[in-house]
Amino acid sequence: MITAAPESIEAAAPSAPGLRAWRRFRANKVGVAALAIVVVLAAVALTFFVLDRMGIPFPRDPDATDLERKLLSPNAVNWLGTDNLGRDVLSRILNGAYISLTVGFVAVFVSLSIGVVVGAISGYFGKWVDNVIMRVVDALMCFPSFFLILTAVALLGPSILNIIVVIGLVSWTGTARLVRAEFLTLRESSYVQAARALGQKSWKIIFRHILPNAAAPIVVTAVLGVPEAILAEAGLSFLGFGVQPPQATWGNIIADGKTYILDAWWLILFPGLAILVAALSFYLTGDALRQAVETRSERQ
Amino acid sequence: MASFIVRRLLLSVVLLFLISVISFFIITLTPGSPYPWGELNPKISEEVKRVFREKFHLDRPLPEQYALIMRDLFTGKLRSIKDERPVLEKIGERLPATLVLNLGALALSLSFGLLLGIYGARHAGRAPDVITSVLAFVFIALPGFWISYLLAIVLVDYAAVPILGTHTIGVAFTGKAQVFLDYWWHAMLPASILAIGGIAVQSRFIRASMIETLREDYIRTARAKGLDENAVFYRHALRNSIRPLITGIGMLLPALISGAVIIENIFAYPGMGRLGYEAVLERDYPTLVALNFVTAALVLLGNLLADLLYAVVDPRVRLE
Numbered sequence: 154m155i156t157a158a159p160e161s162i163e164a165a166a167p168s169a170p171g172l173r174a175w176r177r178f179r180a181n182k183v184g185v186a187a188l189a190i191v192v193v194l195a196a197v198a199l200t201f202f203v204l205d206r207m208g209i210p211f212p213r214d215p216d217a218t219d220l221e222r223k224l225l226s227p228n229a230v231n232w233l234g235t236d237n238l239g240r241d242v243l244s245r246i247l248n249g250a251y252i253s254l255t256v257g258f259v260a261v262f263v264s265l266s267i268g269v270v271v272g273a274i275s276g277y278f279g280k281w282v283d284n285v286i287m288r289v290v291d292a293l294m295c296f297p298s299f300f301l302i303l304t305a306v307a308l309l310g311p312s313i314l315n316i317i318v319v320i321g322l323v324s325w326t327g328t329a330r331l332v333r334a335e336f337l338t339l340r341e342s343s344y345v346q347a348a349r350a351l352g353q354k355s356w357k358i359i360f361r362h363i364l365p366n367a368a369a370p371i372v373v374t375a376v377l378g379v380p381e382a383i384l385a386e387a388g389l390s391f392l393g394f395g396v397q398p399p400q401a402t403w404g405n406i407i408a409d410g411k412t413y414i415l416d417a418w419w420l421i422l423f424p425g426l427a428i429l430v431a432a433l434s435f436y437l438t439g440d441a442l443r444q445a446v447e448t449r450s451e452r453q
Numbered sequence: 454m455a456s457f458i459v460r461r462l463l464l465s466v467v468l469l470f471l472i473s474v475i476s477f478f479i480i481t482l483t484p485g486s487p488y489p490w491g492e493l494n495p496k497i498s499e500e501v502k503r504v505f506r507e508k509f510h511l512d513r514p515l516p517e518q519y520a521l522i523m524r525d526l527f528t529g530k531l532r533s534i535k536d537e538r539p540v541l542e543k544i545g546e547r548l549p550a551t552l553v554l555n556l557g558a559l560a561l562s563l564s565f566g567l568l569l570g571i572y573g574a575r576h577a578g579r580a581p582d583v584i585t586s587v588l589a590f591v592f593i594a595l596p597g598f599w600i601s602y603l604l605a606i607v608l609v610d611y612a613a614v615p616i617l618g619t620h621t622i623g624v625a626f627t628g629k630a631q632v633f634l635d636y637w638w639h640a641m642l643p644a645s646i647l648a649i650g651g652i653a654v655q656s657r658f659i660r661a662s663m664i665e666t667l668r669e670d671y672i673r674t675a676r677a678k679g680l681d682e683n684a685v686f687y688r689h690a691l692r693n694s695i696r697p698l699i700t701g702i703g704m705l706l707p708a709l710i711s712g713a714v715i716i717e718n719i720f721a722y723p724g725m726g727r728l729g730y731e732a733v734l735e736r737d738y739p740t741l742v743a744l745n746f747v748t749a750a751l752v753l754l755g756n757l758l759a760d761l762l763y764a765v766v767d768p769r770v771r772l773e
Contacts, residue, residue, distance in 0.1 A: 183587060288464075292471035295749040299711035300729055301479070304741060307733045308483035384596055388715055391598045392730070407599060414602055421606075425599030432594035440590065 174369070177445040184441020190434035198250035205248055213241040215248035216399045224417050234419035236409060242419060245401035246427050252402045253383050253431060256317055260382035263321025265375050268328025273359050275329065276336025283333070290326045298323050302385055303394060311394045320382050328374050335367035369446040376439035380432035387428045403428045454764070461760070465753045469746065476745035477519050480738045509534060509739070526743055535735045540743040544725060550619055551724035553636060554717070555709050557644035558651060562705055563698055565648070566655025570694070573656065574663030575686060585656070592653035597712050601646050601719045608642070615639045617721045643720045647712050651705045658697040666693040699763050703756035710748050 178184055204211050213231070219239035227234045233242040275286040305319045339345060340363065348358050389395040390404025398405060403424040410420025506512045510521045525531035531540045573585040608614045615621065619639045626632045666672065667690055675685045713726035721727075725744060732740040 183583065288467060289471060292468045292475065292749075295468060295472055295707060295752045296476070296745065297707045297711035297714070297748060297752075300714050300726070300745075300748075301476075303714060303730070304733050305479055305483065308480065308736065310484075380594060384594070387596050388598065391596075392715065392718070404596075407602070411602060414606060415609075418606060421599065421602050425596060425603070428596050428599065429591070429594055432596075433590055436590040436594055437587065440586075 174442075174445045178441055181441045181444065183437055184445070187434045187437035187441065190430065191438055194250065194431055194434065195254060197247065198254045201247045202251040210244070212247075213244040215240065215244040215401050217241075224413060226417070227419055233423045234417065236406070236417070236420055237413060240401075242406065242423060245406055246403065246424055249401040249403050249406065249424070250427070250431075252313065252396055252400070253386060253428070256313065256320065256386040257379040257383040257431075257435070259317045260320040260324070260385075261375050261378040263318060264323075264325040264378060264382075265328055265371070267321070268325035268374075269332050269364070269371060271325065272329035272332025273336055273364065276333035277340055277355065277359050277363065279337070279340075286329075287333070290329055293323075293326050296323075299385060299388060303389065303392065306389055306394050311389070311397060313396050316386055316389060316395065320385050324378065324381060324385075328371070328378070331370055331374055332367060335370060336363055339363045339366055373439055373443045373446060376435060376442055379439075380435040383428065383432050383435070458757075458761075461757055465750075465757065468753060469749060472749040473523060473742065473746055474519070477522065477742050478515075480741050481515060481518065522739065522742055525739075526746065531739050531743060533732075533737050533740045535732075535737045535740070540740050543728060543740065544743060544747055547723060547725045547728050550640075550722060551710075551713070551726070553640045554644050554647065554713060554722060554724050555706070557637070557640050558647040558709050558713075559702065559705060561645060561648035562651025562655050562709075563701055565652045566701065567659055567694070567698060569652060569656035570659025570663065571691065573660040574667070577660075577664050577667075582660075586660075589653040589656050592649045595649055597646055597649070598715050598719060600649065601643075601716060604642070604646065605719075614642050616642055619723060640722070643713075643716045643722050647709055647716050650712065651701075651709060654705065654708075655698075655701045658701060659694050662694050662697045663690060666690045695766055696763065699759050699766065702762075703752075703759040706752045706755045707748075710752070 178188075201211075205215070210217070217240065219235070221239065222231070222235050223237055223239040225231055225235045225239075231241045231243065233246065235241055236245070271286060271290075275283045302319050302323050305323070306316055309315045309319065336359075345358060345362055348362050353362075386395060386402070387404035387407075390402045391408045393405075393408060395404050396402050398409075406424040407421055410417060410424075413420060503512075510518050513521065522531065526540070529539060529541050532538065533540050533543060569585055569589065573582045573589075576582045576585075605616050608616060615638060619636055620632075621635055621639075624635075626635060667686075672685060672690055675689045676682075680689075710726065713724055714730055715726075716722070717724045717726040718730055725748065729741070729744050731737075732744065
């Protein structure tokens with residue numbers, strides 16, 4: 154427990170809602186378990202990325218082929234079996250983890266940046282600015298997003314950078330709508346009017362005064378955006394427009410394995426489980442966060 | 454009501470215009486050769502390239518290209534770069550399959566989503582609710598292509614569910630009804646897989662809306678009258694969850710069409726999603742622009758219908 158000394162109450166006050174939300178989050182067992190899995194996944198991804206860059210093949214070299222040991226079912230040496238070139242599936246899944254997570258985090262960073270700026274401008278200035286921006290957002294929301302991503306990535310050429318940028322560029326609309334709604338209510342509050350009366354510049358009011366107060370729902374959308382990006386990347390990889398071989402990704406292990414679907418179920422099952430567990434843990438973390446944050450606004 | 458429809462249609466026209474501009478520029482501004490035979494193929498003479506460019510207006514400035522594409526689209530003259538067939542004809546022959554698949558998936562999403570959502574709300578905060586909530590997120594997090602293959606492995610061995618195409622091969626059905634049933638029967642597995650995510654999303658909305666409704670004054674009144682909990686829940690509260698059900702129609706459509714791109718490929722299902730994927734592979738941009746236009750129009754139509762339906766079932770909503 155954190156006990157505040159009397160003189161530090163004022164300093165602690167701004168973080169108090171955050172603390173309370175955290176306490177509520179900790180009470181949510183599903184959320185805590187999901188967050189733990191997210192942390193473990195991130196640690197695994199980072200570890201195997203570093204091991205790969207240092208040239209340490211662990212548990213095996215993910216790209217080393219061995220045609221005498223091809224399409225082996227899970228066994229004592231290759232715990233999750235081998236693929237059609239005799240590559241170790243477990244090593245490939247572990248090695249592909251960082252691709253999924255990098256795409257997830259960075260694409261969300263891109264979409265969040267665009268969504269926050271566009272939503273803030275739309276909500277803060279209102280009137281025709283809002284009208285124009287929101288019509289563009291409406292138009293973008295009519296597109297089937299995955300098809301748009303597929304089209305753009307296919308035309309640009311599949312590389313990890315292109316995938317991240319395209320996913321980010323396509324998926325900011327939800328964030329923009331949410332931030333706009335927050336700004337529409339917050340801009341009427343007295344502290345914003347006070348800031349305006351004092352002659353503060355618009356961008357300062359937007360980013361210094363309003364944005365921090367809209368932080369909670371933005372964080373929630375960010376967390377919920379990560380699995381969307383992970384699933385989009387997996388889908389792209391599956392269709393052959395993901396990060397290119399020999400680099401292993403969860404999606405392209407399945408895509409390569411589908412030819413052997415009736416002989417080698419392990420090529421489909423395990424990488425898919427990895428995608429499922431990663432996406433699920435982010436969704437559950439995000440949902441628990443949303444609950445923890447929402448209760449706060451209800452009580453205030 | 455009439456003025457609402459007129460204004461919504463006008464807005465839809467504006468949105469369709471924006472959509473066509475966005476999709477045209479995404480497709481044309483990305484680098485890469487528009488020629489079906491590749492940029493540097495030495496066997497193709499400059500003359501052939503020039504004729505090709507002229508035929509598809511590629512020699513004009515971009516704004517003019519856009520105008521010409523839209524003109525051709527509306528007059529039905531827009532042709533695919535790949536096989537030079539009219540694009541609308543290509544889309545038209547895929548439309549029935551797409552509608553069967555997506556409407557089937559929509560119906561499954563709404564109905565099972567409703568059931569799951571009601572179940573969760575009925576047991577809010579207790580173990581069954583936690584379990585259905587986690588299950589809903591499992592459904593959302595399931596990669597469609599993965600579950601398709603797993604199901605295909607299992608079903609090929611243990612059930613006689615068709616997993617490819619739209620017709621039973623080698624059987625000539627005589628009755629129209631039989632052909633029709635065969636068609637839907639083939640769409641069942643892809644539609645079910647497509648619906649998995651929709652069921653989950655829909656159940657979350659229904660659950661949230663039910664829980665909110667249960668806090669309303671009229672529910673307290675109903676309880677105070679001494680009505681038993683089932684009557685309160687199913688007769689008074691459930692009515693209000695028809696609203697998120699209708700909103701779901703407009704919201705789920707783009708996601709379903711997106712998902713169909715992958716699912717149709719796996720099950721060799723001849724819908725618009727597969728056409729789109731093929732067009733992407735072939736850089737067939739007239740087809741891509743037209744496809745985006747048609748799907749967006751379908752989505753907008755779905756949204757409009759949802760709004761109208763909304764006003765019909767909820768007398769508090771006035772369309773002005």
